[in-house]
Amino acid sequence: MSSDHLPREPLALGRPRGTTHAEVERVALRLFARNGFEETTMADIAEALGVGRRSLFRYFPSKNDIVWGDFDYVLDRLEGLLEATPPDVEIMRGLTDAIVESNRYGLDQLPELRIRMMLITSVPALQAHSMLRYEAWCQVVAKFVARRRGEEPTDLIPQTIGRAMLGTSMAAFVHWVGNPDEDLGTNLEAAFGVFGDSTDLNRLGPAS
Secondary structure: OOOOOOOOOOOOOOOOOOOOHHHHHHHHHHHHHHHOOOOOOHHHHHHHHOOOHHHHOOOOOOHHHHHHOOHHHHHHHHHHHHHOOOOOOOHHHHHHHHHHHHOOOOOOOHHHHHHHHHHHHHOHHHHHHHHHHHHHHHHHHHHHHHHHHOOOOOOHHHHHHHHHHHHHHHHHHHHHHHOOOOOHHHHHHHHHHHHOOOHHHHOOOOOO
């Protein structure tokens, strides 16, 4: 996947006033986009920030974790939106609305989000890390489906829907990374629309 469309902003050297997790992410992501993920070391990131390499590990334990950022917040946000879904809203509608809303970002956040997704979907070293992170995302969705259907999160239908929603979301994200002029939310809505309302999912109990 080409990264020609990614920003090539100059990296400010010297320690920024009040280095934060967000500042580490911003500088690291731009280094990854400019020089490549594998080619960029934690020492390179520390130098660009103007901090010691040992200090950098206090913010993130590895390069992989920098790419993912605060993914726990993403999970908490999605789970909160699903829990707030009114009971009369159909399962697929509730999932679509919550997933789209949890992926709304300000215009200033989109360049970094595009870098993250380009890395996550194209760098082999991040694939194993991705499986662990996305498994947690699938379980948030499965938990919601199970609660609405009167089942366990480990049952077939909740697990199937969790993984189907993940695959659909990833398809929308990958398409958006390669088509920066398109709107991510619109792409997610269109992708989930393939499933229709799937009204039968609202039937209580496991499929017979």
